[in-house]
Ligand code: SF4
């Protein structure tokens with residue numbers, strides 16, 4: 001959970017991990033969601049206790065017994081005597097008692113263990129013989145495993161009965177018929193497995209002379225060294241049990257199994273050491289949060305011998321928290337929506353990028369991530385889905401496989417912001433040097449142009465050394481769209497302007513600009529507007545109601561901007577408001593759905609993301625990003641922009657007010673530039689208007705909402721009407737007297753239903769398509 | 781791609797330029813290196829085409845998405 005301080009770092013995360021099959025596997029391995037839960041890893045034979053407990057919890061004891069007995073050769077015995085290393089590491093123990101796993105196994109055996117077991121069916125005999133010395137749990141497990149693999153096995157037991165130390169267990173804890181029944185159903189029922197009782201072996205290694213392999217389950221003789229990984233001894237083909245700590249029945253079984261694996265491999269002449277890392281008990285890397293889970297004590301076990309009843313067992317099993325990670329999925333609506341987790345998603349993305357012919361089903365998935373970095377922040381191994389999706393988009397663009405429609409509108413908006421109608425960069429009037437360059441960003445200018453003017457005036461007054469102004473877009477949309485080319489071009493142009501102004505310090509109102517410059521132009525000095533205003537003082541000291549509590553939403557691109565977060569909070573407090581921290585705030589804040597251009601790829605998802613965020617608190621929100629503010633308000637959450645509070649608009653109307661639509665946002669930017677040039681620099685600019693721009697429209701509100709939804713701008717409609725009126729190319733509805741005309745300025749054909757009304761045009765409908773219709777028109 | 785339901789109500793529109801009713805003709809519609817013949821109302825005089833809203837937002841949008849993911 002180390003913070004990624006820049007996108008460079010997260011790019012490195014992907015670059016080193018996501019280049020080929022091998023890189024993919026390294027990336028997949030980084031997500032630990034599929035690692036075993038602590039109980040299973042801690043069990044020397046890896047009983048899948050999590051699955052077993054889920055089955056018991058669902059009342060399915062037969063299935064639970066299957067889960068248990070497919071791993072443990074002597075289930076009835078183990079269910080009575082297991083020393084439960086699993087329980088010692090059970091996560092439930094952090095919040096109450098660990099799960100009574102053995103007692104639940106006992107309940108499975110009691111309730112489902114009497115079902116007739118399937119007859120043991122070994123593989124066909126393979127012609128080699130193994131001697132096993134000792135008929136305790138370890139020897140019998142090895143013998144049983146090997147015999148089932150088709151090797152002929154002879155067990156030499158000195159005593160007159162099998163089971164070794166099991167007979168030392170008190171009879172009421174382990175009734176003798178249980179021992180006999182487990183062995184009868186397994187060892188004694190396996191063809192090719194011979195048991196010799198009363199057969200003491202003097203010189204165990206010497207058995208190797210008449211057997212292909214020997215397992216001395218009673219431990220090595222004469223202090224011979226035993227390899228703990230493979231159980232090999234100095235003599236080839238002779239294996240012995242390593243170590244002999246306190247008696248642990250389940251460890252005995254695990255040891256026997258380990259020896260059997262070695263002997264099987266030895267007899268087949270394959271590597272004894274390859275991929276054996278997870279045999280025996282180990283510590284899992286799975287992370288499981290216990291946050292928000294209520295503590296719970298174990299269901300009492302009144303009579304240990306009788307064990308749990310069905311109901312008690314079910315209740316106890318339901319205390320299992322089903323350990324898994326999913327930390328990222330819990331906080332990210334996008335990740336949750338696709339029903340998987342990053343390990344699976346990495347492969348989905350990799351596969352999608354590898355498709356040469358055929359449909360790429362994961363395009364929308366890749367384009368829907370907000371690239372916000374919250375996943376990396378909460379992930380125990382810093383897995384950054386955002387970095388992955390960003391990289392994948394760049395690859396798609398490079399392959400020529402990025403769906404053209406996804407980002408076109410956003411990129412067009414960016415082009416507008418960096419075109420003549422909005423972009424400019426200059427020193428303050430009457431100066432030829434700037435210590436600061438105020439860069440409000442494209443969205444603040446679009447959303448609240450008046451505030452930009454007021455802020456610029458204030459900064460010029462409050463700061464020494466000259467404050468220049470730069471209008472434009474930082475290029476974030478291009479970066480989010482995977483358009484490296486376009487992004488770099490944008491950044492280069494900005495750098496040139498910035499250098500021409502003498503490299504002033506940037507004063508940034510938008511956290512996304514801040515992230516972009518910090519990541520891609522780390523040499524440019526910058527400060528956030530909120531940090532700056534906190535230092536130099538606020539423009540007006542509006543009287544404020546001092547009792548209101550607002551919940552702060554940090555924009556996702558401010559995730560690691562401590563100074564910005566603190567500056568904003570200090571201003572809010574200074575203005576007399578109380579602050580409520582949302583459950584996910586500061587470095588854990590969530591995206592408003594604008595990040596990564598999510599909404600252009602999946603509008604429904606974007607709605608859900610906003611819905612989830614605005615329901616985190618009943619308090620009204622305050623934020624310092626114009627887009628977050630407008631998005632939340634548009635979905636009904638009263639939300640202030642910090643500038644509302646600063647400029648004394650702390651009333652309900654300001655919080656509820658909808659932001660301007662797409663067309664109005666263009667208009668606001670263009671007008672802001674014209675007005676500032678006139679008011680601040682005294683330049684009267686009547687920009688040469690394209691002919692169509694003078695066309696006046698009358699668009700009913702309902703139609704406006706539809707245009708907004710369909711991403712159709714006023715200027716698109718003006719162009720259609722201008723074309724239709726100029727050429728006469730239009731259709732007439734004989735019922736309504738309305739015209740329908742179409743025009744294709746670039747990649748999209750727009751259709752507009754309209755009627756001329758005096759000096760303007762009433763617009764009734766508009767729609768568009770990208771497919772090109774071959775229209776063989778005969779013009780005269 | 782073209783089925784009659786998408787053209788429902790199309791007969792209300794006539795070419796305003798030639799003052800004539802439209803006729804259904806095969807028109808080639810293309811996107812991302814693929815093209816399809818579609819039955820659309822066309823002015824027999826000047827060739828002006830009519831793409832109804834239902835068709836643009838329904839079938840056409842669907843095919844656009846499929847072709848973009850190809
Ligand atoms: S809580 Fe359940 S899954 Fe987790 S370690 Fe305990 S038994 Fe296993």
Ligand code: SF4
Nearest residue numbers: 031032325328379383
């Ligand atoms: S947080 Fe997500 S990516 Fe990280 S290990 Fe857990 S499931 Fe995997």
Ligand code: SF4
Nearest residue numbers: 332370372373375386
């Ligand atoms: S939206 Fe944010 S938290 Fe979710 S996967 Fe993308 S970068 Fe991670």
Ligand SMILES: [Zn+2]
Nearest residue numbers: 795798823826
């Ligand atoms: Zn015509």
